[in-house]
Amino acid sequence: MPRVVHFEINADDPERAAGFYRGVFDWDINKWDGPVDYWMAATGPKEEPGIDGGIMQREHPGATIINTIGVDSKG
Numbered sequence: 761m762p763r764v765v766h767f768e769i770n771a772d773d774p775e776r777a778a779g780f781y782r783g784v785f786d787w788d789i790n791k792w793d794g795p796v797d798y799w800m801a802a803t804g805p806k807e808e809p810g811i812d813g814g815i816m817q818r819e820h821p822g823a824t825i826i827n828t829i830g831v832d833s834k835g
Contacts, residue, residue, distance in 0.1 A: 765830040767813035770823040774799055774815045781815070789815065 771777035778789040778799045788802040792814075799815040 762829050762831045764811055764827050766811060766828040768826040768828075769801075769813065769815045770818040770820075770825070771815055772818050774817055777815050 769777060769781075774797060778801075781787045781801060782789055785803070789799050792798040792800050797817055801813045801815060803812055804810050
């Protein structure tokens with residue numbers, strides 16, 4: 761069954777947002793060592809139900825949350 765497998769939070773200040781989610785929800789958030797500024801967010805232990813996500817710089821004024829849904833390939 762298709763389900764949400766990843767989320768992304770767009771923020772004007774991603775480092776501040778990371779601090780907020782760490783403080784409020786105790787998420788483990790670390791800056792990704794890649795070509796763009798991106799913070800990986802582990803929302804809980806891997807053995808528990810749930811999804812992980814990321815925090816990124818908002819590029820468009822209306823950008824809020826992006827959800828990625830996994831589906832089987834039909835091709």
